Amino acid sequence: MVIKEAGDAQSRDADGRVDLVDRSEFAGSRFANEELLPTTLAERKWTTYNYAALWMGMAHNIPSYLLASGLVALGMDWIQAFLTITLANIIVLVPMLLNSHAGTKYGIPFPVFARAFYGLRGANLPALLRAFIACGWFGIQTWVGGQAIFVIIGKLSGDGWTKAAAFGGHPWTMWLSFGVFWVIQMVLIWRGIDALRRFENWAAPLVTVAFLALFIWIVVKIGGFGPIFDQPSKLGWGADFWTVFAPSLMGMIAFWATLSLNMPDFTRFGGSQRKQILGQIYGLPTTMAFISMISIVVTSGTIVLYGQAIWDPVEVASRFSSPVAVVIGLVMAVIATISANVAANVVSPSYDFANAMPRWLNFRTAGLLTGVIGIVIQPWRLVSDPHTYIFTWLGFYGGVLSAVAGVLMAGYWVLARTQLDLADLYRPTGRYWFTGGWNWRAVAATVIGALFAVGGAYSAPGTGPFPADGLIPLFKPFYDYSWVVGLIVGMVIYAVLSPRRKV
Numbered sequence: 406m407v408i409k410e411a412g413d414a415q416s417r418d419a420d421g422r423v424d425l426v427d428r429s430e431f432a433g434s435r436f437a438n439e440e441l442l443p444t445t446l447a448e449r450k451w452t453t454y455n456y457a458a459l460w461m462g463m464a465h466n467i468p469s470y471l472l473a474s475g476l477v478a479l480g481m482d483w484i485q486a487f488l489t490i491t492l493a494n495i496i497v498l499v500p501m502l503l504n505s506h507a508g509t510k511y512g513i514p515f516p517v518f519a520r521a522f523y524g525l526r527g528a529n530l531p532a533l534l535r536a537f538i539a540c541g542w543f544g545i546q547t548w549v550g551g552q553a554i555f556v557i558i559g560k561l562s563g564d565g566w567t568k569a570a571a572f573g574g575h576p577w578t579m580w581l582s583f584g585v586f587w588v589i590q591m592v593l594i595w596r597g598i599d600a601l602r603r604f605e606n607w608a609a610p611l612v613t614v615a616f617l618a619l620f621i622w623i624v625v626k627i628g629g630f631g632p633i634f635d636q637p638s639k640l641g642w643g644a645d646f647w648t649v650f651a652p653s654l655m656g657m658i659a660f661w662a663t664l665s666l667n668m669p670d671f672t673r674f675g676g677s678q679r680k681q682i683l684g685q686i687y688g689l690p691t692t693m694a695f696i697s698m699i700s701i702v703v704t705s706g707t708i709v710l711y712g713q714a715i716w717d718p719v720e721v722a723s724r725f726s727s728p729v730a731v732v733i734g735l736v737m738a739v740i741a742t743i744s745a746n747v748a749a750n751v752v753s754p755s756y757d758f759a760n761a762m763p764r765w766l767n768f769r770t771a772g773l774l775t776g777v778i779g780i781v782i783q784p785w786r787l788v789s790d791p792h793t794y795i796f797t798w799l800g801f802y803g804g805v806l807s808a809v810a811g812v813l814m815a816g817y818w819v820l821a822r823t824q825l826d827l828a829d830l831y832r833p834t835g836r837y838w839f840t841g842g843w844n845w846r847a848v849a850a851t852v853i854g855a856l857f858a859v860g861g862a863y864s865a866p867g868t869g870p871f872p873a874d875g876l877i878p879l880f881k882p883f884y885d886y887s888w889v890v891g892l893i894v895g896m897v898i899y900a901v902l903s904p905r906r907k908v
Contacts, residue, residue, distance in 0.1 A: 414828040418446055420677050423511050423827055430828070436525055437831045438763040440756060443512035444673045451674040456684020459671060462744035463664075464692040465613055469745070472660060473700035476653060477708075480639035481646070483701045489650060490697040493657030494690045500810045500892070501665040501689070502682055507817055508669025509678050511827050515667035515753065516760035519809075520830050522816035522899070526842030529761045531809040531851065535666055536757035538802050539750045540775050542663070544784030546746035547590065547776075551583030553738040558582070560728045575785070587776060590743055594751045594772040613695075615737030619721070620699045623706035651885040658888045659803020661689070665810055667753040751775050801859050804887030808854025811895025812847050820903055846902040854895030856880070858887040 417423050424446050431437040476486040507518045516532035523530060555578060559567035569576040640646040668685075675681035703721060707713065751772050758771035766774065817823060829835030833842070861880030864871040875881030883890045 415826075421510060422446060422449060422677075423825075425827060431831050434831060435764060436833065438759060440759050441514065441517055441763055442831070443517075443827060445512070449509070449512060449674055450676050451671075451680065451684075452676055453680045453684040453687070456671070456675070456681050457688040459748060460685060460688025461613060461692050462741075463748050464689065465616060465696050465741055465745070469660070469693065469696045470616075470700040472657060473697040474704040477701055477704040479649060479653070481649070481653075483705055485640070485642075485646065485650070486701050487694070487697055489653055490657050491690070491694050493654050494661070494693045497658045497661045497665055498685070498689055500814060501661065501668055502685060503814050503818060504665060504810065505668040505672040505681055505685065506678065506823065507825070508672030509675035509681050510823065511825060511830075512673045513827075513830065514670045514673055514756040514760075516757050517830050518669050518817075519813065520837050521821065521825050522812055522844060523847045524839040524842045524844040525830075525833060525837055527839070527844050527848060530848060531666070531812075532757035532760050534805065534809065535663060536754035536775070537778065538663055538806070539754040539757075540778035541782045541784065541802075542779075543746055543750040543754075543775055544779035544782045546742050546750060547587050547779060548583060548784045550586040550590075550739055550742035550746070551579065553736075553742070554586055555579045555582040557732050557736065557739075560732060586739070586742075587780070590747055590751070591773060591776050593743065593747050594755070594776075595769050611737060611740060615741065616696060616699050618737075620702055623703045623710075623721075627706050627709045652887075655803060655886060655888045659806070662803045662806045662810070662888060663753070666806060666813070667756075670753050670756055671748075750779075801862055801887070804858030804862075804884070804891045805855045807858060807888040807891030808851045808895035811854055811892045811897075812850050812899045814892075815850075815896040815900045816847070816903070819900055847899060849902060850895050850899035853898050854891045854893075857883055857894045858891030859884060862887075 414426060415423050416426050423443075425443055428442060431442060473486050473490055476489060477483070481489070504515075504518070507513065508515075511518075515535070516528050519528035519531045555567070555576075558578070566578050567576065569578040571577070572580060640649055672681045707721060754775040755769075755771040758774055759766045817825075826836055829837050832838070837844075839845075856877075857880060860877040861875035861882065861884040862871045863873055863875040863881055863884060875884065
């Protein structure tokens with residue numbers, strides 16, 4: 406049964422999902438195109454398995470692996486690293502599910518959802534923040550995938566490939582591998598969102614098997630779990646651990662802070678709220694716990710085998726004695742990286758860039774733009790060491806995006822009570838136009854939340870780009886808790902500034 410409402414502009418089905426009655430009004434609109442308009446009820450058919458498989462594909466990847474291995478490399482033992490990551494993923498699941506609700510209910514992507522609180526033009530602020538961070542992630546994943554291709558070909562062709570003439574600090578063959586991997590992903594995204602869903606459905610189980618094989622190999626190689634679990638923490642459980650724990654927890658949360666904003670890009674295809682909620686609950690915490698435990702065991706095992714923590718799984722796989730094992734292992738790494746990268750880091754910015762220029766960019770062309778920016782960001786520098794990866798990259802952007810999450814949660818759940826006027830999200834004369842297309846309250850809440858979260862960004866001497874006393878010393882104590890601080894401050898400021906009426 407479908408019920409018309411909101412002046413007959415929108416309809417609602419028995420599950421509470423809302424759709425537009427007439428889309429002809431928005432043909433040629435500068436605020437709409439095929440990708441930005443709501444999915445029809447007939448298009449909302451993703452199942453619980455589709456969402457669980459999506460998360461398996463996105464979570465079972467090398468950068469996810471690097472989270473846990475990076476914590477071990479920083480001195481944590483297996484218990485400390487596992488608890489830190491598990492707690493972080495339980496925490497980030499909360500805003501993720503809260504923001505996912507609007508996608509399923511209204512069939513809208515993240516940048517259109519943001520229009521309800523930032524304005525039709527102002528939504529470009531959070532959308533482009535999210536997009537440029539996704540470009541950075543796309544570059545990181547593409548560099549990692551290129552490394553896997555580089556090692557595979559090196560095992561098959563010998564030193565002539567791996568010891569080729571250097572350019573920019575790496576063999577020219579590494580740059581070629583990077584480029585080949587980039588092209589493979591662009592071909593997949595050019596085929597559209599349905600091709601992505603089909604790819605995730607078969608790739609996710611294969612990737613899981615590959616990581617299990619790596620896990621079994623290291624355990625057999627060192628003679629069981631004993632040598633791994635006996636590895637002591639270099640930090641202990643005193644002040645040294647807690648000093649590292651807080652910023653590490655924020656970094657682990659920040660790893661999925663991007664998806665906590667833009668999950669509507671995927672849940673807009675949900676068959677029901679129940680299906681997307683269960684799929685994400687089954688998918689995110691369990692798969693991240695799985696990959697983190699494998700990473701912890703393998704990295705701890707490299708300490709036993711090689712006397713040092715090797716945090717890069719591509720390097721670990723390259724040490725296999727059998728060329729066949731190396732090739733199989735790294736082919737799985739390539740599939741894992743494509744699975745995660747295209748889903749997590751191309752889908753969102755494609756919508757975000759399209760939102761900024763809907764007449765000029767669609768899902769495919771915006772995806773190509775994402776790929777280009779991902780190269781310009783120079784991802785090889787971001788994954789150069791665990792300090793840069795966890796504390797600088799993850800910690801800083803997580804604090805900024807958390808303020809956006811706070812605005813969305815306060816606006817949708819506290820002020821609007823989940824009730825939006827769907828048609829007005831595309832009308833420059835509607836209730837979400839605010840002032841010139843911008844809602845200054847949301848912008849102010851985002852800026853203030855981000856200032857509190859990352860204004861005091863600091864680095865230990867020699868480990869990062871920030872001064873030891875913090876960018877703004879007054880805010881330095883907040884930086885270790887950047888994601889929580891940004892979320893709370895953004896939420897509170899927006900709720901206080903906004904009038905007591907539905908948004």
